[in-house]
Amino acid sequence: MNFFSKLYYRFRKMWKAIRLYLIIAGPGIVVMVADNDAGGITTYAATGAKYGYSLIWFLLILIPVAYYVQEMTVRLGAVTKRGHAEAIFDGFGAFWGWFSLIDLMIVDWLTLVTEFIGMTSALAIFGVPPWLTVLGVCALLAVIVLNGRYWTWEKIALLFCALNLIYIPGAFMVHPSVSDIFREGFVPNFPGGMNGELFFFLMANIGTTIAPWMLFFQQSAVVDKGMLEKDIPWGKFDTLLGSALTILVAVFIVIVTGTVLKGVDIDSASQAAELLMKSNHWVGTFMAIGLFDAGLLGAICISLASSWAFGEIFGWAHSLNQKIKEARWFYASYFFTLITAGLVVLIPGAPLILITLFVQVIAVTLLPAALVFLILLLNDRRTMGEYCNKPWQNWVGGFIVLSIVVLSSLYGISVMFPSLFQS
Amino acid sequence: MIAVLEHKFFLSEILGRKVFLKNQRIGRLSDLVIIETGKVPEVSHLVVGRSYGYPSLLLPWDKVSLISNTEIVFDIVEPYDYERPPPEGSILLKDHILDKKILDMDDHEVEVVYDVKLVYQSGKLYVSEVDFSRHRLLRRMGLKKLANWMADHSEDATVSWMYVQTLPEHIGTFKGHVKLSVLKENIRDIHPVDLADILEELDGDQRLAVFNEIDPEHASDTLEEVEPRVQRELINAMKKERAAQLINAMSPAQAADILAILPTAEADEILMLIDKESATKVQKIIDQHDENIMLFTTQKYMKMPAAMPAKDFMADYRKFARGMDVIMYVYVSDGNDTLQGVVDLRELLAAEPERTLGEIMMDNVISLNPDESLSDAVEIFCRYSFRAIPVTDSEERLLGVVSYHDIKGIKPRLD
Amino acid sequence: MSNSLMRLVRKIGEINHRYRTPRIAMSSGVKISLMALRFYLLFLVSVMVYKFVLLLK
Numbered sequence: 028m029n030f031f032s033k034l035y036y037r038f039r040k041m042w043k044a045i046r047l048y049l050i051i052a053g054p055g056i057v058v059m060v061a062d063n064d065a066g067g068i069t070t071y072a073a074t075g076a077k078y079g080y081s082l083i084w085f086l087l088i089l090i091p092v093a094y095y096v097q098e099m100t101v102r103l104g105a106v107t108k109r110g111h112a113e114a115i116f117d118g119f120g121a122f123w124g125w126f127s128l129i130d131l132m133i134v135d136w137l138t139l140v141t142e143f144i145g146m147t148s149a150l151a152i153f154g155v156p157p158w159l160t161v162l163g164v165c166a167l168l169a170v171i172v173l174n175g176r177y178w179t180w181e182k183i184a185l186l187f188c189a190l191n192l193i194y195i196p197g198a199f200m201v202h203p204s205v206s207d208i209f210r211e212g213f214v215p216n217f218p219g220g221m222n223g224e225l226f227f228f229l230m231a232n233i234g235t236t237i238a239p240w241m242l243f244f245q246q247s248a249v250v251d252k253g254m255l256e257k258d259i260p261w262g263k264f265d266t267l268l269g270s271a272l273t274i275l276v277a278v279f280i281v282i283v284t285g286t287v288l289k290g291v292d293i294d295s296a297s298q299a300a301e302l303l304m305k306s307n308h309w310v311g312t313f314m315a316i317g318l319f320d321a322g323l324l325g326a327i328c329i330s331l332a333s334s335w336a337f338g339e340i341f342g343w344a345h346s347l348n349q350k351i352k353e354a355r356w357f358y359a360s361y362f363f364t365l366i367t368a369g370l371v372v373l374i375p376g377a378p379l380i381l382i383t384l385f386v387q388v389i390a391v392t393l394l395p396a397a398l399v400f401l402i403l404l405l406n407d408r409r410t411m412g413e414y415c416n417k418p419w420q421n422w423v424g425g426f427i428v429l430s431i432v433v434l435s436s437l438y439g440i441s442v443m444f445p446s447l448f449q450s
Numbered sequence: 451m452i453a454v455l456e457h458k459f460f461l462s463e464i465l466g467r468k469v470f471l472k473n474q475r476i477g478r479l480s481d482l483v484i485i486e487t488g489k490v491p492e493v494s495h496l497v498v499g500r501s502y503g504y505p506s507l508l509l510p511w512d513k514v515s516l517i518s519n520t521e522i523v524f525d526i527v528e529p530y531d532y533e534r535p536p537p538e539g540s541i542l543l544k545d546h547i548l549d550k551k552i553l554d555m556d557d558h559e560v561e562v563v564y565d566v567k568l569v570y571q572s573g574k575l576y577v578s579e580v581d582f583s584r585h586r587l588l589r590r591m592g593l594k595k596l597a598n599w600m601a602d603h604s605e606d607a608t609v610s611w612m613y614v615q616t617l618p619e620h621i622g623t624f625k626g627h628v629k630l631s632v633l634k635e636n637i638r639d640i641h642p643v644d645l646a647d648i649l650e651e652l653d654g655d656q657r658l659a660v661f662n663e664i665d666p667e668h669a670s671d672t673l674e675e676v677e678p679r680v681q682r683e684l685i686n687a688m689k690k691e692r693a694a695q696l697i698n699a700m701s702p703a704q705a706a707d708i709l710a711i712l713p714t715a716e717a718d719e720i721l722m723l724i725d726k727e728s729a730t731k732v733q734k735i736i737d738q739h740d741e742n743i744m745l746f747t748t749q750k751y752m753k754m755p756a757a758m759p760a761k762d763f764m765a766d767y768r769k770f771a772r773g774m775d776v777i778m779y780v781y782v783s784d785g786n787d788t789l790q791g792v793v794d795l796r797e798l799l800a801a802e803p804e805r806t807l808g809e810i811m812m813d814n815v816i817s818l819n820p821d822e823s824l825s826d827a828v829e830i831f832c833r834y835s836f837r838a839i840p841v842t843d844s845e846e847r848l849l850g851v852v853s854y855h856d857i858k859g860i861k862p863r864l865d
Numbered sequence: 866m867s868n869s870l871m872r873l874v875r876k877i878g879e880i881n882h883r884y885r886t887p888r889i890a891m892s893s894g895v896k897i898s899l900m901a902l903r904f905y906l907l908f909l910v911s912v913m914v915y916k917f918v919l920l921l922k
Contacts, residue, residue: 028551028559035587036562039549043623119899120887121880178503340880392909399898407889436909443916 051261052268053181054248055101057328058241059093059269060188063276064325065145065296066138066386067235068318071277072299074228075284076291080203083212085229086277089236092427093270096398099405099424100242101262102414104249110345111246112336115400118407123400128336130393132364135240135333137386139326139368144379146322147372148297152304152315161369168327168365172358177251177347184327190320191276197313198279203286212278223447230438236273237431239393240332242401247335251346259414280317283310326365334361384442391439395432402428454517454570458663460581461543461566462590468521469498469509476529479522480506482543482568483536484577489612489648490656493543493568493575496522497536507532511575541617543577551627552582552609554634563628565590567608569659576659580614580628583607609637610660612648642668646675649684658687666692670699678711685712685720694723702728706735710825739825743818746827746857747841747850751776753783756790756808760801776838776851782811789815789840789848817842820849827852 028036063071074082100111107114112131116124146164147157171183217225245266254262284299287306293299296318304311331347337360338345344354351358371377402424405416416424441447467479480499484491496514498507509524509532516523526532536542543566552560561582569578583606588597615629632640645664649657649672661684664672673681673696685693685708697705697720705724709717709732717736721729752770754763763770763780771777780793791811801810816834818827818841830839831854841849889895 028561032562036549036551039562040624043545043549047623116880116884118887118889121884123887123899124880124884176503182503341876388913392906395905396902399902403889403895403898409890432905436905439909440912443912 048261051258052265054245055265056188056269057184058245059273060191061324061328063273063321065142065322068321069296070231070235071280072284072296073293075281076288076293078218079285079289080208080212081218083278084215086274090270090274093236094267095423095427097245097266098263099401100246101249104246105254105256105259106411106414108250110250110335110339111243113339114404118404132333134389134393135329136364139329140371141383141386142322142325143369143372146319149315149319152300158373180347187320187324193313193317194276194279197310198282200310201286203282227441230434234435234438239397240329242397243336244328244332330361330365387442388439391435394435398428452514457570459568470523471526481545483540484543489652490660491577505533508534545623546621553627553629558634560634571659572655577611578660578663579608579610581608612660642671642675645672649676650680666695670696674704681708690719694720698724702731705732710739740823743822743827744820747852748775750774751851752780754780754807756782758807760798760805761803776853778837782807783848787847789842789846
């Protein structure tokens with residue numbers, strides 16, 4: 028075989044791999060990018076504004092953290108062909124099942140409210156009234172979901188994921204100093220020393236990276252897509268790519284706010300967008316569009332996560348591949364959560380800030396439980412067979428879970444008692 | 451019931467063709483599932499890819515009703531029953547074979563499988579050849595003009611599927627290679643005897659499918675080498691024009707051999723189609739086959755009485771043998787010329803000198819009748835591998851001896 | 866209305882029955898993890914109650 032043939036052989040092999048991946052791609056990327064929801068964008072924007080590029084290294088650490096947690100749901104879903112809620116009911120009995128399910132419903136609904144807050148405030152910058160935003164979003168999601176195919180839903184969600192990359196050109200437009208980014212951002216350091224406030228930011232970043240709904244969502248998506256054991260390596264790669272992508276976007280948000288708004292305290296991403304607009308109209312616009320997109324993507328996924336979970340437990344038909352008639356309850360619960368969450372935002376004088384904070388508190392009641400269940404389920408050799416957790420995976424996963432549990436619990440508590448970390 | 455317009459095509463050409471269920475367009479052909487049946491695999495299922503994430507279909511070959519140049523039609527109405535992936539362990543022609551490495555017997559890399567040739571034969575689709583010529587690749591990439599130009603200026607590089615070893619069990623999208631049972635250097639000219647051996651192992655349709663793909667010159671050499679039963683079957687099944695073309699490429703003696711085993715009507719038909727000049731030659735040889743064996747007998751052989759002692763014969767052997775055609779055997783006869791037995795010269799040499807020829811001789815003699823033909827004699831020679839056979843009448847009287855040496859010239863293939 | 870409520874109750878009972886026994890093997894590791902989770906949740910709830918009391922004051 029000569030050089031040409033060898034080259035061709037390599038190329039075809041790689042091309043086959045890419046094509047195979049493109050068929051499997053979806054759940055991992057969507058769940059990870061959707062994790063950069065309205066709340067996530069706000070956290071990153073605030074981090075960048077407060078500390079500049081200094082915490083980029085910390086965000087990079089979050090890539091393996093997110094990957095190792097979510098990768099377990101891929102295996103669990105592909106092997107058992109069941110969603111996460113059902114797996115908990117089945118594995119740990121009705122008590123823990125109901126606890127997780129109801130907790131998930133509350134967290135999802137609250138998170139959904141924050142997505143609507145993000146979306147309405149983002150479009151408010153362009154002068155769109157909140158009621159129109161809520162109406163438009165509900166109509167849009169109805170169209171996406173009601174066409175009756177998982178495939179279409181996934182492809183549209185991927186499109187919104189691509190729109191999430193809008194922060195990358197945004198970052199280039201503010202002309203950050205690349206050498207500064209590398210010098211300040213890629214060397215682990217604690218700007219201003221380790222104090223209560225910095226700790227609060229680190230916890231907030233972890234808290235937005237791993238959300239309980241993600242576990243439930245990805246496993247159900249893997250099942251609805253019909254992934255098989257042989258697809259697991261591709262599903263894992265999908266998850267890895269997704270976690271890298273989501274952190275990439277986060278890093279670019281930090282770069283944007285860290286360049287333009289360094290040293291400013293901001294409360295929300297829409298506020299950041301308005302401030303950015305003053306210095307560079309387009310960057311601010313991108314920020315606002317990105318915020319809306321993040322909220323929308325979050326809404327798409329989160330509303331599905333609880334509907335899937337309910338469908339699994341109540342035995343309703345619960346697949347996007349089914350028509351409304353076949354899966355009446357599935358779609359009813361989907362729209363119920365969606366519309367009620369949207370309406371809350373429209374109530375004049377609703378305690379929106381309180382809700383945003385409350386999400387974090389409720390999340391820490393669910394997250395540790397879900398993570399512990401995940402590790403225990405992955406160690407069940409009877410169902411997992413050869414896809415059971417290896418000892419090193421248990422060590423890595425166990426360490427990550429323990430860190431997340433401790434940090435997010437502290438975060439939740441610090442939200443309740445802000446004075447605790449502001450010494 | 452199945453209509454196939456072309457009987458040969460390349461995998462790359464058939465992939466991507468529109469697939470219809472009756473009149474309803476359903477998708478495009480995305481792969482072929484093959485099963486190995488002996489040496490030459492046949493297509494068992496077709497994989498049809500559909501757009502917008504609808505699951506692909508696995509349609510059995512027997513449901514195909516038409517393969518035209520642009521579309522494939524199935525005799526199926528409801529696609530739902532066929533929505534399933536190819537079963538575990540099945541071999542997919544595009545996914546598992548195409549673009550794989552070709553290894554030779556010693557695991558040296560030969561080339562990449564650029565294309566696979568398929569042949570339609572008696573209701574089945576066989577995988578006949580692995581194509582590793584570069585111009586096939588260009589054609590696949592859509593550079594038709596360039597491909598044609600290259601095809602004109604370079605040799606076709608193909609290898610018959612007969613030389614592909616049984617595919618490894620674990621062959622998959624990324625794993626496994628296509629391994630040949632020949633050496634890299636020999637791919638372009640495999641000895642006809644080896645080819646013949648493989649052909650004999652195959653059964654009817656498979657054999658015809660691959661035999662039709664061998665180029666004429668090679669095919670004619672191979673046809674000579676296969677056993678008569680297979681020769682008969684092959685010629686019977688192929689077009690008479692092609693048979694004539696192959697026979698034309700042989701020497702007249704070889705041609706006569708093959709025609710002799712065919713039914714007379716068929717042989718005459720082929721004779722009409724080959725060159726005038728060689729036809730006459732061939733006809734002459736065939737006619738000779740039917741000639742009486744007596745024309746080929748000789749009287750120059752050694753005839754001795756049974757009472758003669760071995761030592762006397764040996765002492766005068768030179769004198770006896772001078773001018774004789776058959777000197778390996780001594781024929782023992784009585785005064786009436788009745789054949790009593792035969793002594794092989796080798797046995798004489800080993801015998802006790804005092805014993806008589808009558809004691810040493812074999813008395814159960816294989817002989818020919820005077821009304822038998824040349825081809826009968828050939829058969830006897832083949833079966834017993836004697837150097838000479840006596841001809842006797844009904845009363846066992848010795849009429850003459852046929853020497854193998856004499857008919858070898860007329861009949862070159864006595865194996 | 867009451868009819869569908871009854872149906873829901875029956876459905877929940879059915880689910881409880883179906884998942885009455887945990888299928889996962891109750892090794893000591895699993896038991897300890899679940900116990901730790903219970904304590905953790907109790908702790909969190911008490912913290913939240915405390916916060917609520919503070920808010921009321």
